[in-house]
Amino acid sequence: MDNKILRRFVGAVYFALLLLISSQCFTQSAAVSASEASGQTNEYLRRIKNALKFVDQNYVDEIDPKILYEGAIKGMMNALEDPYSIYLDSNSVRELADTTVGKFGGVGLSITKIVSNSPEKPAYVEVVSPIENTPGSKAGIHAGDLITAIDGLSTVDMTMNEVLLHLRGKVGDPVEVSFLRGKNMNFTKTLVRELIEVPTVKYAMINSLGYLKLIEFTPETAKRAEEGLNEFKKNDFKGLIIDLRNNPGGLITSAVDVADKFIDNGVIVSTKSRVPYDTYEYTASRIKTTMPKDIPIVVLINKGSASASEILAGALKDYHLAYLVGQNTYGKGSVQQVIQLGYVDGCKVTVARYYTPSDTNIDKIGIPPDREVLHPELTEEEEKNFSEMMKDNTVAKYVESHPDMSENDIASYANVLYKKYPFDIRTMRRIIRMEVYRTKGMPAYDLDYDIQLNEAIGILEKENFRELMRSSKTLKELQEAASEKGIAQSAKE
Numbered sequence: 001m002d003n004k005i006l007r008r009f010v011g012a013v014y015f016a017l018l019l020l021i022s023s024q025c026f027t028q029s030a031a032v033s034a035s036e037a038s039g040q041t042n043e044y045l046r047r048i049k050n051a052l053k054f055v056d057q058n059y060v061d062e063i064d065p066k067i068l069y070e071g072a073i074k075g076m077m078n079a080l081e082d083p084y085s086i087y088l089d090s091n092s093v094r095e096l097a098d099t100t101v102g103k104f105g106g107v108g109l110s111i112t113k114i115v116s117n118s119p120e121k122p123a124y125v126e127v128v129s130p131i132e133n134t135p136g137s138k139a140g141i142h143a144g145d146l147i148t149a150i151d152g153l154s155t156v157d158m159t160m161n162e163v164l165l166h167l168r169g170k171v172g173d174p175v176e177v178s179f180l181r182g183k184n185m186n187f188t189k190t191l192v193r194e195l196i197e198v199p200t201v202k203y204a205m206i207n208s209l210g211y212l213k214l215i216e217f218t219p220e221t222a223k224r225a226e227e228g229l230n231e232f233k234k235n236d237f238k239g240l241i242i243d244l245r246n247n248p249g250g251l252i253t254s255a256v257d258v259a260d261k262f263i264d265n266g267v268i269v270s271t272k273s274r275v276p277y278d279t280y281e282y283t284a285s286r287i288k289t290t291m292p293k294d295i296p297i298v299v300l301i302n303k304g305s306a307s308a309s310e311i312l313a314g315a316l317k318d319y320h321l322a323y324l325v326g327q328n329t330y331g332k333g334s335v336q337q338v339i340q341l342g343y344v345d346g347c348k349v350t351v352a353r354y355y356t357p358s359d360t361n362i363d364k365i366g367i368p369p370d371r372e373v374l375h376p377e378l379t380e381e382e383e384k385n386f387s388e389m390m391k392d393n394t395v396a397k398y399v400e401s402h403p404d405m406s407e408n409d410i411a412s413y414a415n416v417l418y419k420k421y422p423f424d425i426r427t428m429r430r431i432i433r434m435e436v437y438r439t440k441g442m443p444a445y446d447l448d449y450d451i452q453l454n455e456a457i458g459i460l461e462k463e464n465f466r467e468l469m470r471s472s473k474t475l476k477e478l479q480e481a482a483s484e485k486g487i488a489q490s491a492k493e
Contacts, residue, residue: 048072052068052072055068056068070087070089070345073087073341073347074087074159077347077349080350082334082350083112083113083160084332084334084336084348084350085336085347085348085349085350086159086160086161086347086348087161087345087347088161088338088345088346088347088348089161089344089345090344090345092161092164092345093344093345093346104168104195104196105168105169105170105171105193105194105195105196106134106167106168106169106193106194106196107134107135107136107167107168107175107177107191107193107194107196108130108131108133108134108135108136108137108194108196109127109129109130109131109134109136109141109147109167110127110128110129110130110131110248111125111126111127111128111147111160111163111167112125112126112128112160113125113126113159113160113163114126114146122148122156123155123156123157124146124147124148124155124156124180125146125147125155125158125160125163126144126145126146126147127141127142127143127144127145127146127147128143128248128304128306128330129143129245129246129247129248129304129305129306130142130143130246131196131215131216131248132202132213132215132246132442133442134194134196135191135192135193135194136191137442138434138437138442139189139191140430140431140434141179141189142181143246143302143303143304144181144303144304145179145180145181146179146180146181147163147177147178147179148178148179148180148186149177149178149188150163150166150167150175150176150177150178151166151175151176152176153166168193169193170193171193171194171195172192172193173192173193174190174191174192174193175190175191175192175193176188176189176190176191177189177190177191181383182377182378182383183380183383184380184383184384184387185378185383185386185387186387187387187390187391188391200214200215200216200218200220200221200224201213201214201215201221201224201225201227201228202215202444203227203228203231203232203444204444204445205231205232205235205237206241206445206447206457207457207461208235208236208237208238208239209237209238209239209240209241209457209460209461210228210229210231210232210235210237210239210240210241211241211243211444211445211453212225212228212229212232212240212241212242212243213243213444213445214242214243214244214247214258214309214312215246215247216247216248216249216250217247217249217250217251217252217254217255217258217308217309218250218251218254219251219254221250221251221254221257221258222254222257222258222260222261225258225261226261226290229261229290229291233292237295238295238460239295239296239297239298239460239461239465240291240295240296240297240298241297241298241299241300241453241456241457241460242297242298242299242300242312242316242322243299243300243453244299244300244301244305244309244312244313245300245301245302245304245305245326245452246302246304246305247304247305247306247308247309248304248306248307248309249306249307249308249309249310249332250307250308251308252269252271252282252308252311252335252354253282254308255269255308255309255311255312256268256269256282256311257288258312259284259311259312259315259316260284260285260288260289261288261289261290261291262289262291262297262316262321262322263284263289263315263316263319263321264284264285264286264289265284265286266283266284266319266357267281267282267283267284267357268282268283268284268311268315268357269281269282269311269314269315269354269355269356269357270282270354270355270359271335271352271353271354271355272352272353272354272355273335273351273352273353275351275352278335278337278351278352279352296323296460296465297316297321297322297323298322298323298324298325298456298459298460299312299313299316299317299322299323299324299325300324300325300326300452300453300456301313301324301325301326301327301328301329301367301369302326302327302329302452303327303328303329303330303366304330305326305329305330305367306329306330306331306332307330307332309329310329310330310331310332310333310362310366310367311354311356313329313367314356314357314360314362314367314475315356315357317356317367317370317472317474317475318356318357318358318360318474318475318476319357320469320472320474323370323371323459323465323468323469323472324367324368324369324370324371325369325370325371325373325452325455325456325459326369326372326373326452327369327372327373327374328366328367328368328369328372329362329366329367330366331362331363331364331365331366331367332363333353333354333355333361333362333363333364333365334350334352334353334354334363335350335351335352335353335354336348336349336350336351337349337351356474356475356476357474358474358475358476358477359476360474360475360476360479362475365479367475368478370468370472371455371459373451373452373455375427375451375452376424376427378423378424378427379423382422382423382424383423385421385422385423386421386423386427388421389417389420389421394417394421395417395431395432395435396435398413399432399435399436405432405436407448410429410432410433410436411429413432414428414429414432417432426448426449427449429448429449430446430448430449433446433448433449
């Protein structure tokens with residue numbers, strides 16, 4: 001097929017695709033009638049077609065029509081100013097499929113792109129959460145860390161697709177990633193890509209309590225969670241801790257299936273859209289409920305808890321089934337649909353927002369804990385000492401020459417390090433411990449470092465749980481109280 005025929009063919013396909021996408025993506029004013037909206041859309045499509053035709057035929061250099069096509073779709077997605085609505089080229093479609101299936105070569109970081117770009121807040125890439133037992137989590141990367149460069153290339157001007165292409169690759173190949181933590185903690189890590197298998201669940205007993213860590217929501221999560229609950233029943237557990245920290249989400253149906261094990265009636269989550277078929281209620285089934293009603297539940301959340309994990313936390317909170325401990329969640333209350341454009345590409349578009357059982361949307365707000373427990377922040381001087389220690393690669397060198405360190409060895413070495421790099425000693429022990437377990441896989445929990453987990457244990461073992469739940473509010477009650485407080489504050493001013 002010669003170039004001229006190819007251009008005409010691609011142009012025709014391009015027009016048809018734009019028509020399809022426009023029906024999905026263009027939002028019209030409520031004041032405009034359906035017929036007027038349709039007329040406006042058709043007029044804009046005519047202009048786009050004319051612009052494409054003119055550039056194709058008259059631009060000073062011959063341009064591959066694919067470049068114009070991809071540029072138009074990307075521009076349309078960018079105009080929505082929604083980080084979750086993006087064009088998916090063939091690589092991105094493949095990566096999305098890899099993630100859904102559960103295997104890909106990468107470093108194990110769930111990320112998002114900062115939309116704004118200013119000297120005060122450059123458009124870096126933010127780590128939503130590290131995936132458990134991957135190169136990213138083993139290197140001590142935290143939710144909220146900013147990726148400033150990959151292999152020396154700034155991420156400011158990179159698209160999400162370009163970032164993923166740089167982070168993912170052949171298993172065994174290294175990639176150098178630079179991070180910014182807080183305001184001044186800059187450090188670089190060389191991460192060796194591994195075969196990332198999308199993780200699901202970890203579980204263990206802590207004294208008489210069941211500890212269920214949900215790492216991400218995949219088709220296997222509900223089944224694995226059920227295995228954990230059955231194991232706890234065998235051990236006659238007296239309380240349950242569900243850990244959703246750093247859980248970036250996943251499949252909404254998976255979160256619903258897990259919630260169904262605790263909720264025996266009513267709406268678990270609903271989605272609302274201007275399009276009827278994207279408006280839906282996911283309801284609980286008494287048949288699927290397997291959790292004993294008399295077992296108290298504490299849910300751990302943090303700023304890395306997003307999307308599907310917020311659906312589960314919100315449902316358990318609204319039904320007064322669990323007490324939330326930790327910090328405010330990420331706040332992703334929207335639903336995306338992947339639209340296939342051709343054989344190899346597509347786009348992901350936000351088509352609805354989801355609402356918790358109390359009919360509350362938490363997008364860009366998040367879910368607040370019933371009890372806030374924060375890990376201590378390092379001072380400016382401690383941040384400097386931390387950065388210096390990471391830059392010197394001191395811990396990795398020491399652990400490499402001292403394999404199989406015990407907890408006593410870790411504590412002793414932390415005390416030695418503290419004299420040269422003074423910062424929070426518990427955090428220091430955590431860093432050493434993560435390096436010790438880097439090639440073995442971290443234990444299910446870390447009671448020495450994890451003050452949020454210790455708080456949850458204390459609540460279940462020592463406090464009056466029923467009394468705590470009586471004072472717990474639904475998300476709707478919390479948002480209404482916040483709104484009334486804001487109105488009262490405005491009136492006072």
